[in-house]
Amino acid sequence: MGFEILLQLTVTGLAWGSVYACIALGFVLIFKSTDIFNFAQPELMMLGAYMAFALITLFKLPFIVGFIFALVMMAAIAALLEMMVVRPMVGEPVLSVIMVTLGLANVLRGLTGLVWGYEEQQFPSPFPDDPIMLFGAAINQAEIYTIVATAMLLTIFFLFFKYSSSGISMRATAEDAKTAFLMGINVKQVFTASWAIAALVATIAGVFLASFTFLEPIMGHTGLKALPAMILGGLDSVVGAIIGGLIIGVVENLAGFYLEDYLGSGINDIAAYVIVLIVMMVRPYGLFGTKEIERV
Amino acid sequence: MAVTRFCIRSYPQDLKVFPSPAARISLVWLLLFLLGLPFFSGKYITFVAAVCGVSVISALGLNILTGYTGLISLGHAAFMGIGAYTAAALANKAGFPFLAALPLAGLLAAATGAVVGIPTLRLRGLYLVVTTLAFEFIVEHIIYHWESMTQSDRGISLPTPDLFGYTLDTYESFYYVVLVLAVATALFTKNLAMSRTGRALVAIRDRDIAAEIIGVHLAKYKILAFVVSSFIAGIAGALYAYLLGLISPDHFTFNQSVLYIAMIIVGGMGTVMGSIIGAVFMVLLPEVINAISSPIASAYPILSPRIGAVSVIVYGLVIILFLLFEPNGLYGIWIRIKRYWKPWPFTY
Numbered sequence: 085m086g087f088e089i090l091l092q093l094t095v096t097g098l099a100w101g102s103v104y105a106c107i108a109l110g111f112v113l114i115f116k117s118t119d120i121f122n123f124a125q126p127e128l129m130m131l132g133a134y135m136a137f138a139l140i141t142l143f144k145l146p147f148i149v150g151f152i153f154a155l156v157m158m159a160a161i162a163a164l165l166e167m168m169v170v171r172p173m174v175g176e177p178v179l180s181v182i183m184v185t186l187g188l189a190n191v192l193r194g195l196t197g198l199v200w201g202y203e204e205q206q207f208p209s210p211f212p213d214d215p216i217m218l219f220g221a222a223i224n225q226a227e228i229y230t231i232v233a234t235a236m237l238l239t240i241f242f243l244f245f246k247y248s249s250s251g252i253s254m255r256a257t258a259e260d261a262k263t264a265f266l267m268g269i270n271v272k273q274v275f276t277a278s279w280a281i282a283a284l285v286a287t288i289a290g291v292f293l294a295s296f297t298f299l300e301p302i303m304g305h306t307g308l309k310a311l312p313a314m315i316l317g318g319l320d321s322v323v324g325a326i327i328g329g330l331i332i333g334v335v336e337n338l339a340g341f342y343l344e345d346y347l348g349s350g351i352n353d354i355a356a357y358v359i360v361l362i363v364m365m366v367r368p369y370g371l372f373g374t375k376e377i378e379r380v
Numbered sequence: 381m382a383v384t385r386f387c388i389r390s391y392p393q394d395l396k397v398f399p400s401p402a403a404r405i406s407l408v409w410l411l412l413f414l415l416g417l418p419f420f421s422g423k424y425i426t427f428v429a430a431v432c433g434v435s436v437i438s439a440l441g442l443n444i445l446t447g448y449t450g451l452i453s454l455g456h457a458a459f460m461g462i463g464a465y466t467a468a469a470l471a472n473k474a475g476f477p478f479l480a481a482l483p484l485a486g487l488l489a490a491a492t493g494a495v496v497g498i499p500t501l502r503l504r505g506l507y508l509v510v511t512t513l514a515f516e517f518i519v520e521h522i523i524y525h526w527e528s529m530t531q532s533d534r535g536i537s538l539p540t541p542d543l544f545g546y547t548l549d550t551y552e553s554f555y556y557v558v559l560v561l562a563v564a565t566a567l568f569t570k571n572l573a574m575s576r577t578g579r580a581l582v583a584i585r586d587r588d589i590a591a592e593i594i595g596v597h598l599a600k601y602k603i604l605a606f607v608v609s610s611f612i613a614g615i616a617g618a619l620y621a622y623l624l625g626l627i628s629p630d631h632f633t634f635n636q637s638v639l640y641i642a643m644i645i646v647g648g649m650g651t652v653m654g655s656i657i658g659a660v661f662m663v664l665l666p667e668v669i670n671a672i673s674s675p676i677a678s679a680y681p682i683l684s685p686r687i688g689a690v691s692v693i694v695y696g697l698v699i700i701l702f703l704l705f706e707p708n709g710l711y712g713i714w715i716r717i718k719r720y721w722k723p724w725p726f727t728y
Binding site for chain 2: 201
């Protein structure tokens with residue numbers, strides 16, 4: 085009995101963790117290439133899910149077509165936002181940048197509420213409803229698909245950054261934008277591309293999250309938990325973001341079940357934040373982040 | 381005709397709290413206006429003015445931490461919540477009078493501020509931002525789930541405050557309490573900013589390593605900033621609780637923290653006047669949107685559930701547009717206008 089529950093919780097945790105990892109990956113991508121901390125990332129996830137929802141239910145597109153259209157549209161929207169709102173902020177103080185993206189988050193959340201209302205909606209999940217049995221544990225299929233798809237996605241990104249020339253130019257910009265510019269890399273294009281890619285990943289995360297939960301504008305709050313995930317891994321580490329996301333997903337699910345009797349209900353909602361507080365006290369640059377060395 | 385103009389001629393003059401006679405005169409007029417406000421406005425406007433006052437106090441507190449010291453905190457509403465719930469618990473459960481509950485609320489918030497401040501000494505920039513964010517969510521969670529103390533989302537009510545034998549049972553009477561405290565906080569902040577301590581804080585903001593080299597004790601001043609800021613936030617929270625009479629976890633959420641940051645940015649970071657203008661502006665903004673949209677909503681009832689969304693959008697847009705086009709905030713605009721008119725009628 086104990087083992088089945090543990091397995092079930094772990095798989096659910098990994099599925100949630102994959103979602104966090106995807107969002108955190110978007111954070112890291114944008115942060116690395118543009119030095120901008122994008123608080124609107126969870127809202128991009130929410131908007132992506134709504135976009136897919138609208139395309140699939142309103143225009144009666146098949147799931148996969150609607151999904152792809154949503155990806156394309158979200159990438160375009162994010163690229164536009166980058167050019168209009170965020171680019172003038174490059175190089176501004178941290179707080180201004182954070183506030184611009186927080187303002188952006190508000191605008192996106194308001195627009196979503198304006199268009200689709202604030203009620204919970206059932207997302208047309210493409211995955212079969214009946215759970216599969218694995219070593220005696222009943223496991224939601226959508227969760228398995230989420231984990232597998234995220235793993236594939238991350239592999240693709242890994243290969244993209246490692247071997248493709250646009251991936252390499254993005255890494256170069258992340259390393260040092262000025263030098264990359266001098267080497268003939270189109271830095272502006274890289275900035276826009278990093279936002280577009282972040283929106284793509286966010287949309288994928290949003291669609292998966294909506295598949296095993298509901299669709300509601302409050303989704304952004306769930307997405308905000310990707311922040312501790314990313315901080316846990318270290319701000320500028322892609323691997324760290326993924327591991328941080330998975331750790332937080334698993335821990336909050338386990339804590340929600342095993343610690344609920346001791347610490348009260350809803351402990352899973354803040355487990356992520358408790359973890360990040362503890363880790364920050366021990367390792368101020370996260371698990372994999374590079375320590376900044378300051379020159380005076 | 382000789383035009384006598386005021387200009388700053390010496391350093392001691394430059395260091396005065398109110399540099400020019402004109403500034404002093406206009407402040408007196410402003411104070412007179414604020415004192416008279418309840419007499420010529422309705423109950424609701426007095427209430428909104430009191431909310432403005434509470435927000436001004438809170439924004440000034442955040443300004444010390446974020447505006448002067450440069451430590452970004454997304455947990456300001458949590459400190460306010462701690463103050464508010466301390467006051468509520470003391471007044472409701474232990475029967476403490478207003479005059480005792482208020483400072484105790486501030487002290488508990490300050491103690492929490494010190495505890496939060498210590499681990500954040502090693503954190504920089506975004507790591508600090510997310511840690512304060514974590515603190516905010518944890519406090520929010522505790523407020524929501526510690527039912528026996530806070531009564532969760534049913535809210536906890538406060539008795540009518542008493543002050544020196546007077547019962548402050550109207551918005552008008554409480555408005556004056558808020559006004560006095562807001563003016564006191566503003567004067568305190570202004571004096572702090574111009575003192576040795578204030579200069580140390582600004583030095584930390586501008587370059588902490590350089591500040592350390594010239595002899596600023598980083599740990600001491602950073603914790604000091606946290607303590608002072610959270611003390612003020614706690615007081616503001618307690619005042620807010622007494623003003624509303626009934627508080628619930630919704631009053632101290634992450635979005636509220638964002639709102640306070642927005643206040644000091646829209647007003648102008650690191651200036652006392654900026655925090656005041658920003659707080660008033662951000663409190664009045666939803667009121668104005670409401671005033672415009674409620675006739676529309678009553679005319680077209682279909683739209684009414686969506687009006688809230690418009691308010692969220694406008695609020696977000698205000699923040700974005702200010703940062704893109706007027707990073708110095710409303711106070712910056714005021715300074716520019718003043719400069720433009722200074723040499724009038726001669727352009728140079």
